[in-house]
Amino acid sequence: MLKVSSLSKTFALEQGEIRAVDDLSFQIDPGEVFGLLGPNGAGKTTTMRMVLGLLEPDTGYAEVDGVRTADDPIEAKSRLGFVSASDGVYPWLSVREMLIYFADLYAVDLTLAQQRIEELSAMMQIQPLLDRRAGTLSTGQRQRVTLVRGLIHDPPVMLLDEPTRGLDVVGVQTIFDYIDHLRQLGKAVVVCTHRLDEAERLCDRFGLLHQGRQKHSGTMEELRSETGRQHLVDIFVDLLRDERSSDLLQKQESI
Numbered sequence: 001m002l003k004v005s006s007l008s009k010t011f012a013l014e015q016g017e018i019r020a021v022d023d024l025s026f027q028i029d030p031g032e033v034f035g036l037l038g039p040n041g042a043g044k045t046t047t048m049r050m051v052l053g054l055l056e057p058d059t060g061y062a063e064v065d066g067v068r069t070a071d072d073p074i075e076a077k078s079r080l081g082f083v084s085a086s087d088g089v090y091p092w093l094s095v096r097e098m099l100i101y102f103a104d105l106y107a108v109d110l111t112l113a114q115q116r117i118e119e120l121s122a123m124m125q126i127q128p129l130l131d132r133r134a135g136t137l138s139t140g141q142r143q144r145v146t147l148v149r150g151l152i153h154d155p156p157v158m159l160l161d162e163p164t165r166g167l168d169v170v171g172v173q174t175i176f177d178y179i180d181h182l183r184q185l186g187k188a189v190v191v192c193t194h195r196l197d198e199a200e201r202l203c204d205r206f207g208l209l210h211q212g213r214q215k216h217s218g219t220m221e222e223l224r225s226e227t228g229r230q231h232l233v234d235i236f237v238d239l240l241r242d243e244r245s246s247d248l249l250q251k252q253e254s255i
């Protein structure tokens with residue numbers, strides 16, 4: 001459903017080059033939730049941008065439901081839903097108007113859009129908000145609206161970027177329920193998050209990125225047997241520790 005194959009991206013800076021994503025491959029099947037995880041600067045956003053067709057890869061490709069983003073970016077985008085913690089709303093539109101506007105951008109027929117708005121609003125409990133101006137919503141309410149917006153064109157693949165950031169315990173639970181629902185609908189889901197405890201509960205499989213490279217991948221059980229560690233947080237601490245000792249070694253060698 002979503003296939004990422006040998007994806008690489010290097011940025012040229014005055015100080016030198018940064019290999020932001022280095023030969024990254026993974027595949028996500030329908031009904032599967034994949035955690036793309038990594039510390040700051042690991043390459044998660046760069047990967048998402050390439051999957052979304054916003055950034056051209058140096059090598060490799062992303063294929064969304066059979067369509068390569070580089071070959072047909074518009075068709076690939078129509079098969080993707082994207083929800084980010086930093087998503088804004090159009091403050092002067094009502095929630096309903098905004099959802100209809102987004103449905104129209106994705107060429108969803110108006111009658112179908114209205115039907116979807118009713119169904120998704122019931123699921124995410126935003127019916128009382130539909131005729132309120134989006135600018136008056138609280139953070140949690142806005143997040144529920146953006147979750148509905150991400151599904152308005154019924155895409156087979158969903159990308160969720162830091163979906164629980166800034167949410168209280170009820171908001172976090174809403175995200176958990178939403179992701180469960182996506183799984184039941186047979187969507188292929190990518191979740192990027194720094195909340196490793198949440199990722200452990202939410203995701204079926206993981207790709208652990210560090211400095212652009214996928215250091216480990218697999219189910220929690222597979223990661224445990226590969227690393228001898230019980231939890232993602234311990235696996236990450238090991239990765240960062242290894243990096244510090246190899247930096248130190250390099251410095252010592254260059255003295």
Ligand SMILES: Nc1ncnc2c1ncn2[C@@H]1O[C@H](COP(=O)(O)OP(=O)(O)OP(=O)(O)O)[C@@H](O)[C@H]1O
Binds near residue numbers: 012018020040044045
């Ligand atoms: N447009 C750009 N120009 C130059 N360097 C960039 C650019 N975008 C990202 N980078 C660099 O590429 C590396 C990976 O960045 P990226 O934003 O993908 O990481 P991330 O895993 O999303 O990090 P975070 O968790 O902090 O959001 C970083 O070193 C970053 O500074």
